[in-house]
Amino acid sequence: MDVILFLVFAIIAVVCGINVVVQRHPITSALSLIGVMGSLAVLYLLLGAEFIAMAQVIVYAGAIMVLFVFVIMLLNAGAEETRGKSLVAQLLGLPLLILFLAFASYFVQRFVPSSTIVHFGAFKSGTAQNIGIALFTRYLLPFEVTSVLILIAILGAIVLARKELDR
Amino acid sequence: MMTGVPLSWYLILSAVLFALGVAGFLFRKNIITVFMSIELMLNAVNLSFIAFSYQLQQVNGHIFTFFVMVVAAAEAAVGLAIILSVFKNRATLNVDDVNSMKY
Secondary structure, three states, X not given: OHHHHHHHHHHHXXXXXXXXXXXXXXXXXXXXXXXXXXXXXHXXXXXXXXXXXXXXXXXXXXXXXXHHHHHHHHHOOOOOOOOOOXXXXXXXXXXXXXXXXXXXXXXXXXXXXXXXEEOOOOOOOOOHHHHHHHHXXXXXXXXXXXXXXXXXXXXXXXXXXXXXXXX | OOOOEEHHHHHHHHHHHHHHHHHHHHHOOEHHHHHHHHHHHHHHHHHHHHHXXXXXXXXXXXXXXXXXXXXXXXXXXXXXXXXXXXXXXHOXXXXXXXXXXXX
């Protein structure tokens, strides 16, 4: 069951990821990216990360991607035009990518102990309670600094996107 | 029979998604798609964090993922504001046309 779930959602994630890269229209890329994030949320659940899976759905697939879709609609972004493609990139890009992935897979297989088998339910400390305890005791300072970061991001977004006032 | 998936499969999936993100970042011309490729890379790294957190049986990787999500949200807000500002000034979304800092 674990294997089937992993394979199904891994394949969905990879296909949607390829779709993000190859589609010419940004709105199609955005919807594919939502597919990637949704399937990653299921994989997080399989790894026992309940809180992060929910946060992934709410924050990433919900808030951030809505922002993306909103900007795409606002700018009326059409399909991008292709021009001046490099011949070297066209010929070498895909083989080099596959070569890189083969090397990465080889080293991961070699250096990660293969005794670790992921069972659903074997990792129980990914609940909101445990995350909250860690966040408010050991990681309290980074958590508070994060609030300042978000405040700065809000101010920056407002300053950058406001209408220029006539002086 | 209770069979599971080896942890390395998750890491390989993470590597595949990260490579796709890099490819999209390098090949795409539309600035919004480039930005979405960055989000794809961040997601791939999050999957690695969660996988290692499972292996070590610690919650620290989850905290890191949480912070990555927060930073991604802030980055999306500011980055999309910059894209709006660029589009307002240049009337283009092609990254090749945005090659000077001012005027």
